Structure formats: structure tokens, C-alpha cells
Amino acid sequence: MSYETIRKLKKTILRVSYTAKDGHLGSSFSILDILFVLYDRVLNLTADTINDDSRDYMILSKGHASLAHAAILEEKGFINKNQLMSFCSHDSILGGHLDKNKVQGVEASTGSLGHGISISIGIALASKIKRQTNKVYVVVGDGECNEGTFWESMLLGAHHKLDNLYCIVDYNRSNDRALQLDPLQDKLRAFGWDVIVINGHSHDEIYNSLNYYSFGKPVAVIARTIKGKGIKEMEGNHAWHHKYPSKEELDRMIKELS
Amino acid sequence: MRSQFVKTVTRILERDNNAVLLLGDIGVYGFRDVLSSYPDRAFNIGILEQSTVGLSSGLSMCGLIPIVHTIAPFLVERALEQIKVDLCYQALGANLVTVGGSYDYAALGPTHHCPADISTLNEIPGIEIVVPGHPEEFDQLFNQNYDNGVTTYYRLSESSNNNAHKVEFGKNIILREGRDIVIIAVGTVLQAVLDAVAGLDVTVVYCTTVKPFDFSSIQEFLKKKIVVVEPYYSSPVITNIIRESNDPICDITSIGVPNSFIDKYGDKDEIDKIVGLNSESIREKIIKRIRDEK
Numbered sequence A: 001m002s003y004e005t006i007r008k009l010k011k012t013i014l015r016v017s018y019t020a021k022d023g024h025l026g027s028s029f030s031i032l033d034i035l036f037v038l039y040d041r042v043l044n045l046t047a048d049t050i051n052d053d054s055r056d057y058m059i060l061s062k063g064h065a066s067l068a069h070a071a072i073l074e075e076k077g078f079i080n081k082n083q084l085m086s087f088c089s090h091d092s093i094l095g096g097h098l099d100k101n102k103v104q105g106v107e108a109s110t111g112s113l114g115h116g117i118s119i120s121i122g123i124a125l126a127s128k129i130k131r132q133t134n135k136v137y138v139v140v141g142d143g144e145c146n147e148g149t150f151w152e153s154m155l156l157g158a159h160h161k162l163d164n165l166y167c168i169v170d171y172n173r174s175n176d177r178a179l180q181l182d183p184l185q186d187k188l189r190a191f192g193w194d195v196i197v198i199n200g201h202s203h204d205e206i207y208n209s210l211n212y213y214s215f216g217k218p219v220a221v222i223a224r225t226i227k228g229k230g231i232k233e234m235e236g237n238h239a240w241h242h243k244y245p246s247k248e249e250l251d252r253m254i255k256e257l258s
Numbered sequence B: 001m002r003s004q005f006v007k008t009v010t011r012i013l014e015r016d017n018n019a020v021l022l023l024g025d026i027g028v029y030g031f032r033d034v035l036s037s038y039p040d041r042a043f044n045i046g047i048l049e050q051s052t053v054g055l056s057s058g059l060s061m062c063g064l065i066p067i068v069h070t071i072a073p074f075l076v077e078r079a080l081e082q083i084k085v086d087l088c089y090q091a092l093g094a095n096l097v098t099v100g101g102s103y104d105y106a107a108l109g110p111t112h113h114c115p116a117d118i119s120t121l122n123e124i125p126g127i128e129i130v131v132p133g134h135p136e137e138f139d140q141l142f143n144q145n146y147d148n149g150v151t152t153y154y155r156l157s158e159s160s161n162n163n164a165h166k167v168e169f170g171k172n173i174i175l176r177e178g179r180d181i182v183i184i185a186v187g188t189v190l191q192a193v194l195d196a197v198a199g200l201d202v203t204v205v206y207c208t209t210v211k212p213f214d215f216s217s218i219q220e221f222l223k224k225k226i227v228v229v230e231p232y233y234s235s236p237v238i239t240n241i242i243r244e245s246n247d248p249i250c251d252i253t254s255i256g257v258p259n260s261f262i263d264k265y266g267d268k269d270e271i272d273k274i275v276g277l278n279s280e281s282i283r284e285k286i287i288k289r290i291r292d293e294k
Helices: A004-022 A025-042 A062-073 A081-085 A116-129 A148-159 A184-190 A205-208 A248-258 B002-015 B032-037 B049-061 B074-078 B080-089 B117-120 B135-145 B185-195 B236-244 B269-273 B279-291
Strands: A057-060 A136-141 A165-171 A193-199 A219-224 B019-023 B042-044 B064-069 B094-101 B128-130 B151-155 B174-178 B183-187 B203-207 B209-211 B226-233 B252-257
Touching: A004 A025, A004 A081, A004 A248, A004 B049, A004 B135, A025 A062, A025 A136, A025 A165, A025 A205, A057 A062, A057 A116, A062 A116, A062 B226, A081 B117, A081 B185, A116 A136, A116 A165, A116 A193, A116 B049, A116 B080, A148 B042, A148 B049, A148 B080, A193 A205, A205 A219, B002 B019, B002 B032, B002 B094, B019 B049, B019 B183, B049 B064, B049 B074, B049 B080, B049 B094, B064 B074, B064 B174, B064 B269, B074 B080, B074 B094, B074 B117, B117 B128, B117 B183, B117 B209, B117 B226, B135 B151, B185 B203, B185 B226, B185 B269, B209 B226, B209 B236, B226 B236, B226 B279, B236 B252, B252 B279
Parallel strands: A057 A136, A136 A165, A165 A219, A193 A219, B019 B042, B019 B064, B064 B094, B094 B151, B128 B151, B183 B203, B183 B226, B226 B252
Antiparallel strands: B128 B209, B174 B203
16 A cells, blocks of 8 residues: 555656656655655654644755655645645745745755754754653765764764664665765764664565664664666666656656556 | 853853753863753763754754854854754754954964954854954843844954943944044954044944844944944945945945964964054054045
């Protein structure tokens, strides 16, 4: 059932991207399963509880994957269909990077990489200071792991024993052309995090990893994903990092997902 | 001002459970009592300024009031994007308090100088910039403003004017009125300006909030010659006046730190002398302005 929803969301995302003539499809498809499981089964958060002090937080640190986030916010009733379809148009509330002060359900205005992870450290620390039980989930990209602030945040998360924090690395290998990150799990373990490596497209593996709790330690989930997952010509193809489909491509891709 | 900062923040942490202190491994000895009394709200967070500012925005999102402190260049210039995006673009409240001023650490060289702090931050929409001229003024301004939900930069300095004024956030004070030119003195440079204008018939406006600049206080003077005297690179005050004014302002100049790296060491007073911010140099420049000499 949930995989059917993923296929439906991918079709929606393709249509929005075609209409907007914009969007980062490769990244959106690599994190879609992760975001879906978060909003569907993990987060203590609904459109009605978005301002509750006790809610869980989800920060999309790799803000360019906004199409996936926006599609799920529409699926879960945070925004409506017209708002989604207006993506990137002049008066839309939805830009290529989502703005927390415009979009209900967006906790942080991300876009510049390496920011959302530090913000998440602050939210997790605030929850500890306030003696609350919020959980904080932050999705980062593997390319984003180049940023110094990512590693600074790894130090901070472990030092402050932020066991209410889950950092999900969308490990879609888009960074292989730049810097060597492997063995990432060893590096993160050495920084004092508990690390789980999963198939980032398996809903059960995503769910189980995000239910793991380690007393006094933040959890890093290295989610092995495929950039552009679900569309053959897009999978692992950097050409689709920031590219919208033509009418012909749209029709072909919709057919492939059907 | 540093010891006043410790006193002011200590009192705030005592009475406001939402206030959180984040030290960039600077001021740790001064704040030793606070760090031990409030281990859950006062942190020596470490030498990672970018993440500290990012983290502070997360605290602010959850209703806490961050007070971030380190040396000026490491906060302003290293963490500039975090100040812009994480705090100001997201419209969050935070207090950024630096020491070092332009060249308080004169002997340590340009890595520790930061005369660009005000002009750099001035370009970030929505930020507030406060330049107190006396420890008591910092106490007044910080208490008025620390919980106003806006990102505010406080520039502390080792130097101070002789006397504190009763200051209000966002308001200039007209200290004296004269027939010749109008001088706008910002923060700690006031003392040198007052010494410089002894016996001259000039107006002196004292400014401790650079942004938002109190335009209405100087509106009546716009037809006169104006000189802005600032203890950092020129001239965010002129920029802010021009942005507020509907009319052309033709006769305004600035005396500030020259836009070049300072290649001498020693102490602040010695640097003031070579950059022309001591009272003798300021007097000379003001007299030339009154006489329209180059």
C-alpha cells in the first residue's frame, strides 16, 4: 500500500516539475521513501498539531529536495493541491527551497547546505533544556556531509548526548564525483553516534531504524538510496539533478510508474 | 564592557529561564560562576561559530533566547551566512555579543581585527545593530531589547566614553546644538568627538543604535553639513540615512577606520592615532569641514 502511495507521489512530483519547469527530481526521488515513512508512521506531527510544543520536528537539511517534501505535505493535508501545483510560480508559497515562514509544516528555511543539521542540534538541545520529549529528525545529503558544519554538529550532538536526535543521511552517492566519504559509518561512530545502515527505499528498514533508541547517544541512519529512484533513465544520472521533464519525458515516466 | 556583560547576563539568566548563554570558548573565566550555576542553560559550546549560530536559531525556534558570545571576526565574518539565513531570513530572535571591536586586539594583528563588522551586518535585512559607548549603556540597551524576538548584534569594546548616557534602543540623543556642522558620533568614539569639538559651535548627535537608525532625530539637520564619526569602516550610518531619506543629501561625510589592513601592532590608542580616530585628528578634520577645506 505504502509503495503504491510512493508511485502516486512520484507521478505528482513529475507533473509539478513539468508545470513549474523546475525542481530537483533526482534528490526528491531518493528521499521520498524516507520522508513518507517519517510523516506516515514516525513523526508525532499532523497538520493540526504543527504548533504544539510537544510535536516532533522534521528538518530537510538538503532543502533542494523540496518537491518531495511539498508533495508529502500535500498528501498529509498541510498544504492543498493548488498550492502544490503552483510550485515555483511568482506568487506561490512554495519556492525551490521551502520557507518556514510561508509553508505550514516546514520547520526551517533550508537551501544552503550544512545549516539544517546545526539547527536540528539547537532544537534537540532546546527540548532537553525544556525537559520535553520531542524527537528531532534531520535529513542530510551525502554531498552535504562535506560541509564543516556537518562535522561540527556531529561533535555537538554526541557531546550533548542528544538521544532525541536522528540524522538520516541520504546516501545516494551523488558526492562520489567530489570527495571520498566512505567509510562514513566508521567516521560517525568515531564521533560518538550510534550508526545504522539501511536500504533507504525499504519502508520497514526506515521505520525500524527510526524507532531505534540509544540512551545518551544521537542516532545516524545511513540510508543507501538511488538518486532518481524509480525512473530508469534518471537513476544515478547527474543530468537529472536539476532538470524538469519535457512533455514526452513526462508521459514516458508516468507510464513507467504505472 | 566585558565585566558589565557578565553582570548583565548573569542577572538575566537568574530571572529568565528562557535565556541561554553560548560561549565560543571566550569569556569562560568571566562566566565561570554562571557556567557552574546554570549547566543546563549556559554552555561553553566550543570553537565552532557557524554551528553555534545555527544551533542558536534552533533554540530560538523553540522559544528560548540565545545569547551568543565570542570575538567579533569569528562570529560576524566566519558565521555570516548563518546569521543571514538561520537567524535573520527565518525572522528569529537572538543576541550576538562580540568583543574586540575594530582593533581592541591591536597587538594580535588583522586576524583578530574586525572593523568590517557593522558595515557587513548592516547589509542583512532585519538585523538590529547596537554599539554602546559605555558599560552602563550596554546594560540599559541589552535589558531593553534582549527578548524582543529580533536578531540583535551588540558590539562591545575595551574602550569606553567617560560618562554613560541614558540611552534608549533605536533613539539618538542630541547632546548639544550649535550653528556650524552636525556631528553624529557612534558608540565609543563619542569621547574623542567631545574632546575634539571643545570650543567649536557644532551640534553633536549621539548614536548607539546603528540599525534601525533613528532618522527622525536628524531630519531637521539634513540641509546642514553632516559628519558621521564611527569606530569602524565607513559608513553604514550614511547608508542607513540615505535609505531612509526621500530627499537628496549632498553634504554628508564620514570619519571612520580606513579600508585597509592595519599592519602595526601595539595598543588601541596607538592604532587610533595612525588611522585618524584620536581626538586631535578628528578635530582637525572637523575644522576643515567647517571651513570647507579639503
